[in-house]
Amino acid sequence: MSGLTVAVAEEPPGERRVALVPESVRRLTGSGLQVIVPPGAGAGAWISDAAFSEAGARILAAPEAYAAADVVLAVAPPAPSLVAALRAGQALVGMLQPLTSPDLVRQLAQRGITAVSLDGLPRTLSRAQAMDALTSQASVAGYRAVIEAAHAYGRYFPLLITAAGTAKPAETLVLGAGVAGLQAMATARRLGAVVRGYDIRPETRQEVASLGAEFLELQSVRSGSGEGGYARMLDESELAAQQAELDGHIARHDVVITTAQVPGRRPPLLVRRTAVERMRAGSVIVDMAASAHGGNVEGSVAGQTVVTGNGVTVIGADDLASRTAGSASAAYSRNVTALLLHLLRDGALAVDLTDEVQAGVVVTHGGEVVHPAAAARLAGQSTEGAAR
């Protein structure tokens, strides 16, 4: 076994996570791979170069690291400088968001790079669970959303009974009972808040209840379960009825955390301005879906915290996992390591699109966009372009 060489990417500015932590470096070198880490790559997650060295990694400046690598492991979609540094035949593994980044996908294909994106992992496949970075990062983000909310909120989360009287618990509403939402509910419950959860998928009721949260029953929406563990898109009349009913619930909560995402699409608007305006001064909203493509909360801005005229703090939380970079990196590192080892045959990367895991994650290979959904999105983009 000649030993595949893996380089850790320098992440773009603002991204504190790192693709490998020393524990995984040990696992990879133990499997016969070489690992190269650029100096300072782990700084955002408080991992020193010395810690990587001790685990068996070589510390080498990013250009040399990328030049020497067969595979580059990243977290965030690559900066242009990283894409430019790669050559045909190399592989890039990360959370590349291929469905919302068609230009990147086209570029990677044209340059002959094998792009592997953990976003595409089949989440319902049990043997892929150890590789499921979307889940691990959503879990960190859900935890972090509550820490951010508690930090922004000017009152106790728990009920406290003292000599000076009783402090009421924070009434917390979490919209969306996926991984992030459930972790947010669990964390808010831990902190002592009264927690209510809502999801259009009624089968999440048991999970919500198991965390000690109350499942919010809306009368106006029928089941909204979709494929792959996500919610389906609701139609317009359903959305309107849901929102009208939700408005009343939102107004009586102190903390609202929204987590509703539909892969590759604009997130649904769940908290309208009219609902925000009915909330009490001092209330806090964390919009976990905030992005350049919009969010769940009208008026939220990705990467910013805004305070409305009526005193509601709206956190456009697009980097929550990165803000808890230690835990997020540790989990991601295990995910990407498991996936990388799954992709190897006889010590070399072996693309095999008949494998269900690979079919989900391999986006480009041999100069082609091999992932059907990414290819469809690219084709759609061309059509849109032609229609303009």
Add this chain to the structure above:
Amino acid sequence: MSGLTVAVAEEPPGERRVALVPESVRRLTGSGLQVIVPPGAGAGAWISDAAFSEAGARILAAPEAYAAADVVLAVAPPAPSLVAALRAGQALVGMLQPLTSPDLVRQLAQRGITAVSLDGLPRTLSRAQAMDALTSQASVAGYRAVIEAAHAYGRYFPLLITAAGTAKPAETLVLGAGVAGLQAMATARRLGAVVRGYDIRPETRQEVASLGAEFLELQSVRSGSGEGGYARMLDESELAAQQAELDGHIARHDVVITTAQVPGRRPPLLVRRTAVERMRAGSVIVDMAASAHGGNVEGSVAGQTVVTGNGVTVIGADDLASRTAGSASAAYSRNVTALLLHLLRDGALAVDLTDEVQAGVVVTHGGEVVHPAAAARLAGQSTEGAAR
């Protein structure tokens, strides 16, 4: 009953708390008092002028409010502008820190102002519990210290077992098991951390254990219980032995929260630079004793967050209660209201130093410094000045 007039103070910059909340305004007006609130006084605690008005307060600019008042209620020690606005015969009630602010005490006495400080309340007197602002604010600060720590810490607080492996809980050490320390332990436990507590008063062991925290047994220090619920000062050899033993414990913790204060004195140094240097990168220290007079942590700076060369974040947390201004104000408001009503006889302020509560809280009256400890501190200051 003519109706005593009470004005709420505009707090100094950076202080988000407010001395009264609407609930207490109702209680005071219900007892026949007039309440005046300057516009925006509650903004830092998210309380609008309208909310104060609805509760029966008159909204009046600060100069007019102070001019019309018999009693001004404040939280923080007054800014010079507030002191300058007061006249002989008026009363100022707040947390005036008379033992560390001799100049303020002298000024208030000279100006003939009746200064009442909640700092001096006899904390072991059960009928004074409802007035105990030191306790209520320490409780908020202890809660907040953990929220700050969790926000600064790059990892999960709880133990989490996931498909990608296990995330270890944050090993948290709280030094000092007073009100703030116990609330910090309780909050860190809520969040799922492994919590250890230490105090030189062995009788706190049961309280620490009752919160699910482990009481840290040091072999090198005998009991350090002091008067009034505080710890006594340790002598130098005791401090050295305690610190050497603590260093080893501190080094293995991810989060350290220090809460050791001795009233009117420089806080004891519990976490030395040598201990901080042994901590892991990414660890967090919250120094709740950080102040202009020093803190519990070598290198901490009041009001600032510094990151050491070895990657330890040290939060010099001197305004924790203010950062959770809603709960802190609500509790303080109940405390100050209870004290104010206690000071009234037939609708007027009636200073009576034979009353144990009043003897503790009344600092200046009738042009004199009537509080023995404050007077002694003033005399000591004069002596020090003469000796220079």
